[in-house]
Amino acid sequence: MADLSIDFCGVRSPNPFWLASAPPTNTGDQIMRAFDAGWGGAVWKTLGNPIVNVSSRFGGVDYGNTRLMGLNNIELITDRPLEVNLREMRLVKKRYPKHTVIASLMVETKEEWREIIHKVEDAGADLLELNFGCPHGMCERGMGSAVGNEPRVLQEIASWAVEFAKTPVIVKLTPNVGDITEPGEAVVRSGAPAASLINTVKSIVGVDLDTFVPLPKVGNASTNGGYCGPAVKPIALHLLSQLARHPECSKLTLSGIGGISNWRDAAEFIALGATSVQVCTAVMHYGYRIVEDMIEGLNDYLDEKGMRSVSELRGRAVPQYKEWGELDLSYRVVADIDERTCIGCQLCYVACMDGGHQCIHLPGRSEEEARRAGHTHLPREIPDRVVTAKAGTPGARVPFVDDDECIGCNLCALVCPVPGTISMKQVPSDRPPGETWNDRVTKGTDFVPGGLDVTAAVRAKKAPKQA
Amino acid sequence: MRVMQPRPALPPGRLEEKFDDKKPRYDAAEAVAEANRCLYCSDAPCIAACPTGIDIPTFIHKIATGNTKGAARTILSANILGASCAQACPVEVLCAGACVYNLWGREPIQIGRLQRFAVETTLEKAPRLFQPNPRTGKKIALVGSGPASIAAAGLLALEGHTCVIFERKELPGGLNTLGIAPYKMKGPDAIRELEWILSLGDIELRTGVEVVGGRASGPRQISAEELISQYDAVFLGLGLGADSKIGIEGEDGPGVWGAVDLIERIKAQPGFALGGVKRAVVVGGGNTALDIAHELSLLGVEVDMVYRRSEAEMSGYRHELDGARKDGVRLIENRQPVAVLRDEAGKVTGVRVQRTEGGRPLPGTDEVISADLVAVAIGQNRATQVALAFPGVQLDAKGRVVVDPKTHRTGNPKVWSGGDCVNGGKEVVNAAAEARTAVRDIVAALSGRP
Numbered sequence: 060m061a062d063l064s065i066d067f068c069g070v071r072s073p074n075p076f077w078l079a080s081a082p083p084t085n086t087g088d089q090i091m092r093a094f095d096a097g098w099g100g101a102v103w104k105t106l107g108n109p110i111v112n113v114s115s116r117f118g119g120v121d122y123g124n125t126r127l128m129g130l131n132n133i134e135l136i137t138d139r140p141l142e143v144n145l146r147e148m149r150l151v152k153k154r155y156p157k158h159t160v161i162a163s164l165m166v167e168t169k170e171e172w173r174e175i176i177h178k179v180e181d182a183g184a185d186l187l188e189l190n191f192g193c194p195h196g197m198c199e200r201g202m203g204s205a206v207g208n209e210p211r212v213l214q215e216i217a218s219w220a221v222e223f224a225k226t227p228v229i230v231k232l233t234p235n236v237g238d239i240t241e242p243g244e245a246v247v248r249s250g251a252p253a254a255s256l257i258n259t260v261k262s263i264v265g266v267d268l269d270t271f272v273p274l275p276k277v278g279n280a281s282t283n284g285g286y287c288g289p290a291v292k293p294i295a296l297h298l299l300s301q302l303a304r305h306p307e308c309s310k311l312t313l314s315g316i317g318g319i320s321n322w323r324d325a326a327e328f329i330a331l332g333a334t335s336v337q338v339c340t341a342v343m344h345y346g347y348r349i350v351e352d353m354i355e356g357l358n359d360y361l362d363e364k365g366m367r368s369v370s371e372l373r374g375r376a377v378p379q380y381k382e383w384g385e386l387d388l389s390y391r392v393v394a395d396i397d398e399r400t401c402i403g404c405q406l407c408y409v410a411c412m413d414g415g416h417q418c419i420h421l422p423g424r425s426e427e428e429a430r431r432a433g434h435t436h437l438p439r440e441i442p443d444r445v446v447t448a449k450a451g452t453p454g455a456r457v458p459f460v461d462d463d464e465c466i467g468c469n470l471c472a473l474v475c476p477v478p479g480t481i482s483m484k485q486v487p488s489d490r491p492p493g494e495t496w497n498d499r500v501t502k503g504t505d506f507v508p509g510g511l512d513v514t515a516a517v518r519a520k521k522a523p524k525q526a
Numbered sequence: 527m528r529v530m531q532p533r534p535a536l537p538p539g540r541l542e543e544k545f546d547d548k549k550p551r552y553d554a555a556e557a558v559a560e561a562n563r564c565l566y567c568s569d570a571p572c573i574a575a576c577p578t579g580i581d582i583p584t585f586i587h588k589i590a591t592g593n594t595k596g597a598a599r600t601i602l603s604a605n606i607l608g609a610s611c612a613q614a615c616p617v618e619v620l621c622a623g624a625c626v627y628n629l630w631g632r633e634p635i636q637i638g639r640l641q642r643f644a645v646e647t648t649l650e651k652a653p654r655l656f657q658p659n660p661r662t663g664k665k666i667a668l669v670g671s672g673p674a675s676i677a678a679a680g681l682l683a684l685e686g687h688t689c690v691i692f693e694r695k696e697l698p699g700g701l702n703t704l705g706i707a708p709y710k711m712k713g714p715d716a717i718r719e720l721e722w723i724l725s726l727g728d729i730e731l732r733t734g735v736e737v738v739g740g741r742a743s744g745p746r747q748i749s750a751e752e753l754i755s756q757y758d759a760v761f762l763g764l765g766l767g768a769d770s771k772i773g774i775e776g777e778d779g780p781g782v783w784g785a786v787d788l789i790e791r792i793k794a795q796p797g798f799a800l801g802g803v804k805r806a807v808v809v810g811g812g813n814t815a816l817d818i819a820h821e822l823s824l825l826g827v828e829v830d831m832v833y834r835r836s837e838a839e840m841s842g843y844r845h846e847l848d849g850a851r852k853d854g855v856r857l858i859e860n861r862q863p864v865a866v867l868r869d870e871a872g873k874v875t876g877v878r879v880q881r882t883e884g885g886r887p888l889p890g891t892d893e894v895i896s897a898d899l900v901a902v903a904i905g906q907n908r909a910t911q912v913a914l915a916f917p918g919v920q921l922d923a924k925g926r927v928v929v930d931p932k933t934h935r936t937g938n939p940k941v942w943s944g945g946d947c948v949n950g951g952k953e954v955v956n957a958a959a960e961a962r963t964a965v966r967d968i969v970a971a972l973s974g975r976p
Contacts, residue, residue, distance in 0.1 A: 124563075321591035345566055351584065356593035400555075450556075478555045 061361035062368035063354065065099075067334050068227035068252045068312050070185045072159040074099035075329065075369055076353050079316050079337035080163035080188065080231075083347070085137065087147025091154060096347035097354055100159030102255075102337060103148065105136035105190045106175060107165040107202075112138050118264030118275040120290060129290035130340045131264035133275065133282055135196045136165050141175075145182040152183030161229070165190040165202050169219050176223040186226055188314075189217060189251075191242075192233040192258020194285045204258065207233035210245035217249030229253040229314060232298075234291075235261045239298045243308035254302060255314035255337065257295045259285025288340035292318030296331055303332025303377045321349070322356025329369060330376035384497040391488035392467035394419070394460045400480045403446035403455025407471035407481060418464035419471060422456040436464050448477075462486065536697070536717060539796040542708035545824060548849070549613070549639050549710070554594075557643040561590035564635050567626060572637060575624035577959040578605035582621055586640055598648035599655060601641055606680045607673055607958040609649065609719040610702050612642035613711035614954045616813075618845040649722055658727035659686035664972045667692065667757040669737045669912070672700020673954045674945025675763030676723045677961035678968075683727025685969050690757070691729065692748060694736040697794055700765050701946070702954060704790040707817045709824065713793050739915030750915035759940055759968050760916065762927060763957070764947035767909035772809060772902055776866030781874030785810065785818040785903030792821060803827055803899040807877045808855075809863055810903035811840035818901045820850040829855045830895050832877065834862040835885045858895070862887045866900055874898055909947065916941045926950050934964035935971075942968055 063074040077100035078084050078093055090101045112135055120129035137144060152160055162179035164187060166172055176187060191213055193203030206212050213230070220228045230246045232239065234257035246254045263283055265274040273281035295317020302308040315333030319325055320341035328336045341349055357369065366372055396407070411419035417434050422443040429437055444457040460471075472481040499505040506518045552560065564586040572582040581600055588597035601608035617623070617638040625634035648655065664687045668675040671693035679689040697703055702716040724731060734746055742749040753760050769784025771777060785808070791798045804827065808819040811833035823829045831850075833840060837859050840847065847857065861879040864887065869875050877900055881891035908925030918938035920928040927943040929936050934944050944960030946952065 321593075323592055345587075346568060348568075348584065349587070352588045352591055352593050352596060355596035355599065356588070356591060359593065359595050476559075478558070480555075 075335045079339040081339040097350040102161040105163040110135040130288040131284040133284040148182040161186040188229040194261040204233035214245040221250040232256040253312040262286035289318040300331040389490040392483040393465040398457045403452040418461040541792040545708040552643040571624035572621040580604040597644035662686040664758040667753040670763040671698040674957035677958045680723040681965040689729040762943035767907035770905040806899040807897040815903035816842040816846040823854040933967035
């Protein structure tokens with residue numbers, strides 16, 4: 060059994076699984092039920108001056124038969140009196156002293172920040188999270204992402220919080236910026252030791268095509284909301300790792316947020332630098348119970364990899380995240396279709412024909428038929444392999460990959476419905492071993508003929524060095 | 527860990543090897559695809575329909591996230607016989623029958639097959655899924671090695687207790703090894719599960735040892751008295767007895783089989799063959815009758831099932847009848863056999879039946895159904911007489927061991943019981959559930975808790 064406990068800026072948490080500040084952490088009762096289910100920490104639904112909310116508030120994006128691939132909301136911070144939240148926070152900490160309670164905060168003036176920080180620390184909060192991310196409603200009042208969007212304002216307010224707080228301060232960042240390292244650097248300058256990201260992505264989730272009201276509908280209108288759920292995970296992974304590999308921002312303790320639904324997602328965030336992970340949408344969809352799988356799955360994974368604690372996983376993938384110019388140009392893969400498990404659906408064929416490089420062929424066609432279908436290069440031989448998989452289409456043929464033409468894009472493997480049937484196998488390349496684009500820039504060989512005349516002329520002047 | 531004596535394996539050359547799995551194990555891709563169909567219901571009807579209450583949506587969710595080991599943990603924590611139940615359970619009338627997709631006109635989730643995938647793949651890779659508690663020094667004797675006893679032994683061993691299982695036959699496992707239709711589960715699967723259970727803790731299996739009421743004679747017998755005096759607790763998993771007979775002319779002699787006996791030979795007797803049987807009559811309307819009819823049909827025999835009441839009154843499951851019919855079994859309802867017909871050499875040539883009304887034969891309605899094999903599946907006798915040798919243990923009017931349903935404790939405070947000998951003949955999963963109930967009470971009793 061690996062050690063799942065974490066140290067977050069000196070605060071110990073039983074595991075890295077925290078609930079994000081959102082409806083699942085609206086009340087003390089909910090948070091205590093969540094702790095009973097196994098969650099290691101909870102970021103309280105953002106506290107501040109109570110607000111009023113609208114009805115309805117959420118919109119969903121489905122994909123095929125999968126509900127809530129993405130979720131969007133126009134809910135604001137807590138609408139409950141501060142005193143009620145503080146009383147409940149005190150009770151939660153009393154009953155669950157080893158669990159981590161993080162107070163998410165959003166107020167305007169320096170004096171407000173002073174007061175609220177004092178009050179939540181008095182109620183027992185272990186950590187503070189400054190909500191500089193909320194991209195709807197509050198930002199129009201100069202809070203939330205309005206702060207996160209403006210590094211100087213962010214730095215100023217965060218430094219107030221650092222000044223007032225006895226507990227460590229986490230700054231929650233918005234993804235609605237051009238370069239996440241700018242607010243990241245502002246966090247570092249403010250003296251706050253930690254950042255959490257991402258908050259939701261500014262979004263409109265859909266349009267009712269009968270009433271022409273965007274969704275979610277409030278009377279006969281709607282507004283832009285914050286988008287979250289599995290769909291935003293790749294965006295979150297990128298922004299997290301941007302900070303994790305940044306020379307200054309990497310000193311921050313990071314809490315990863317964005318579409319985390321299971322142990323695997325969590326492990327990916329941790330491998331890209333997160334110390335804790337925060338979950339919202341998956342819990343809103345399936346309930347607190349999902350944490351059992353997260354704890355068990357992460358534990359078994361760490362055991363399997365011989366890692367004794369979750370901290371051994373942290374950041375393991377960061378060094379492998381490189382700039383494009385640092386990638387190995389001589390690495391070459393081609394698709395390989397396993398004829399034993401191919402079911403003959405031909406999805407790889409159509410994807411390659413229309414969205415790839417026309418290198419997957421259907422057996423049994425004449426040269427003319429193949430050319431009419433769109434192939435420009437024909438392999439010498441196309442083996443006629445009948446689909447034999449037990450779930451295969453009777454009489455269907457296994458498509459054939461023309462290795463010479465395959466550029467190794469992965470598309471066929473990505474569309475194949477039978478995982479493992481199409482694998483990408485490494486093959487020799489005629490490019491210099493290990494050479495990157497940056498190497499070519501250094502050597503002056505970063506020029507590919509066949510482009511614009513103007514460019515070629517400029518390069519030609521530089522060329523003598525080469526010759 | 528105690529060194530186990532080598533257990534008798536199932537030799538090859540058994541007729542059951544000819545059967546294909548009706549529900550083969552999923553590969554990982556198939557399992558994940560099926561798992562992702564599950565709605566992950568809260569307070570799910572499938573859980574309520576499972577006698578052992580496995581948290582089915584949770585284990586399926588774990589398969590979907592790639593946490594297969596966790597899925598097996600969820601299953602086996604609720605039902606230690608999760609491996610055999612995955613194959614032997616009539617999921618159509620239990621979990622899968624309760625799936626919300628049924629009412630929605632969609633295929634229910636293939637819960638049995640997902641369970642089989644999770645448990646089998648996990649135990650192949652990581653059999654040490656559970657760690658037993660430290661030894662308690664308490665000893666429990668278990669009579670019989672069928673599903674109830676091995677489930678109880680496994681759970682008791684995990685609690686740190688020492689278990690000794692006494693099995694009358696040479697081949698252990700009871701009906702799990704000898705009675706499950708081979709297109710659902712084959713003997714070696716049952717033996718593999720048994721071996722896993724034995725590996726969970728301190729369990730000794732003594733095969734070829736019969737528990738007797740009176741004085742034991744020889745090493746192949748042990749007396750009930752000895753068990754009571756030498757063990758801290760006794761669990762009776764006696765199962766059922768020999769096939770019942772109809773009691774008609776011509777029934778005794780070659781060519782007429784008790785269904786359970788015949789299934790056992792198909793499953794476990796090397797070299798056993800049907801020897802040119804072309805037509806068979808199966809008597810009965812329960813699940814054992816459907817099983818043997820289906821098995822014979824799959825072996826190429828033309829099978830008529832004769833049942834004395836109407837199809838609607840059959841106790842056999844509808845889905846089993848549908849499956850048997852699909853494979854060629856014909857049901858002749860409202861008929862009662864009155865004689866087995868034999869030629870001069872004594873060879874079975876057919877069965878004389880009479881029409882029935884409300885289950886009663888109507889004289890003068892005789893018909894003959896030709897057959898060269900007759901399988902009788904009208905029930906099994908009780909094997910519970912030995913239970914009476916334990917003072918205080920009682921049998922009900924139907925010969926079933928009487929227990930307190932909350933604890934599965936018998937009238938003797940040191941004796942518990944479960945499985946077919948208590949419920950009169952149900953599923954493996956019922957035996958597992960009853961064993962768990964008994965074990966909870968045994969553990970409490972041995973620890974001195976009230």
